[in-house]
Amino acid sequence: METEDFAADAALFARMRRMWEDVDPVPAELVDRMVAAVAVEDLSREYALLTLVEGTLAAVRGETDTATLQFSDGTTSVLLHVTATEDGGRRVDGWVDAAALAIRLVQGDHEWSAEPGEHGRFAFDEVTPGVARLRLVVRDADGALRDFQTPQFEV
Amino acid sequence: MGAMTQAGAEPSVDSAEPARWERAAALFVRWREGDSRAMDELVRLMTPPLWHVVRAYGVDPALAQDVVQTTWLTLVRRHETINDPLAVSGWLTMCARREAWRVGKQHRRADATEAESLEPHLPVHESAEQTAAQDDETRRLWTAVATLNDRCQRLLRIVAFEDRPDYARIAEDLAMPIGSIGPTRQRCLAKLRAVLEGDGWRGDDDGN
Numbered sequence: 109m110e111t112e113d114f115a116a117d118a119a120l121f122a123r124m125r126r127m128w129e130d131v132d133p134v135p136a137e138l139v140d141r142m143v144a145a146v147a148v149e150d151l152s153r154e155y156a157l158l159t160l161v162e163g164t165l166a167a168v169r170g171e172t173d174t175a176t177l178q179f180s181d182g183t184t185s186v187l188l189h190v191t192a193t194e195d196g197g198r199r200v201d202g203w204v205d206a207a208a209l210a211i212r213l214v215q216g217d218h219e220w221s222a223e224p225g226e227h228g229r230f231a232f233d234e235v236t237p238g239v240a241r242l243r244l245v246v247r248d249a250d251g252a253l254r255d256f257q258t259p260q261f262e263v
Numbered sequence: 264m265g266a267m268t269q270a271g272a273e274p275s276v277d278s279a280e281p282a283r284w285e286r287a288a289a290l291f292v293r294w295r296e297g298d299s300r301a302m303d304e305l306v307r308l309m310t311p312p313l314w315h316v317v318r319a320y321g322v323d324p325a326l327a328q329d330v331v332q333t334t335w336l337t338l339v340r341r342h343e344t345i346n347d348p349l350a351v352s353g354w355l356t357m358c359a360r361r362e363a364w365r366v367g368k369q370h371r372r373a374d375a376t377e378a379e380s381l382e383p384h385l386p387v388h389e390s391a392e393q394t395a396a397q398d399d400e401t402r403r404l405w406t407a408v409a410t411l412n413d414r415c416q417r418l419l420r421i422v423a424f425e426d427r428p429d430y431a432r433i434a435e436d437l438a439m440p441i442g443s444i445g446p447t448r449q450r451c452l453a454k455l456r457a458v459l460e461g462d463g464w465r466g467d468d469d470g471n
Binding site (some may be wrong): 117120121123126127128130131132134135138139141142143145146147149150153156253257 | 422
């Protein structure tokens with residue numbers, strides 16, 4: 109094939125790229141959400157630590173027991189409410205005061221993902237009792253992504 | 264990574280910058296060496312082409328986002344299996360294509376009557392610097408591409424967004440004999456050119 113044919117093909121492919129970028133653009137936020145999803149999955153990553161400002165790292169003991177934990181780094185805060193479920197597991201309801209893109213509860217070999225909901229709310233419906241830590245990626249006021257993890261706590 | 268075939272060798276348009284697959288490879292190496300932020304850059308670099316490759320399979324937008332996410336999580340979990348870091352961009356697009364094909368097949372079976380790949384999409388956003396002429400050009404190119412069969416549309420979109428097309432794999436996905444992909448691409452391009460020329464298109468001349 110002639111070089112000029114390659115050049116003409118390449119030019120037409122470049123046109124088609126722009127056309128598809130125009131008629132079917134990458135959804136807004138997809139790139140940031142993918143960065144966040146990968147960040148909470150990447151166990152080799154170093155996360156900024158949120159420290160416990162209220163509550164205790166000890167476990168919920170029984171069905172009527174509940175625990176409330178608050179973690180913060182001074183700017184970003186996470187509130188967790190742990191309750192026992194009927195099946196002997198734990199439910200973790202959470203709230204974060206920043207726009208969360210990915211939230212994950214890591215417990216040994218097990219991990220749970222939560223969908224960030226309205227007003228920073230999220231929930232893990234059924235978690236095995238044990239030692240866990242929360243990882244999350246949020247978008248701060250400047251639009252930058254920041255990733256955090258809590259110390260280990262008992263659920 | 265297999266050797267480049269003749270049909271896959273497209274001239275580099277902006278040869279001053281390293282190709283996308285080369286940048287991807289460099290970022291992947293940095294990440295493996297412990298620079299966790301290099302992964303963020305790799306995700307930012309490769310998510311847009313992955314989106315277009317997945318959408319080429321007629322997967323709806325919500326599912327396409329899931330497929331792109333699955334692709335990235337698979338990379339983090341299975342990166343040890345990639346022996347040659349230079350292959351990372353090809354590995355990602357292959358993984359996305361395989362998943363898109365699998366998901367798309369289920370979806371087509373469940374919803375066989377919907378001819379969604381032929382839905383006429385018009386440009387959905389306008390940027391300030393886009394002139395009316397460019398909009399018109401996009402519309403005419405889109406209309407011409409939409410006259411091609413599904414297989415041609417899919418093939419052209421994949422090739423347009425993959426900078427190192429793996430022809431053996433595309434051929435398998437599209438259920439075409441290996442070796443026919445180059446000629447098929449040429450036939451699809453020729454059909455497209457014929458439609459465009461019939462429409463008075465002279466867009467090939469003014470470069471990029």
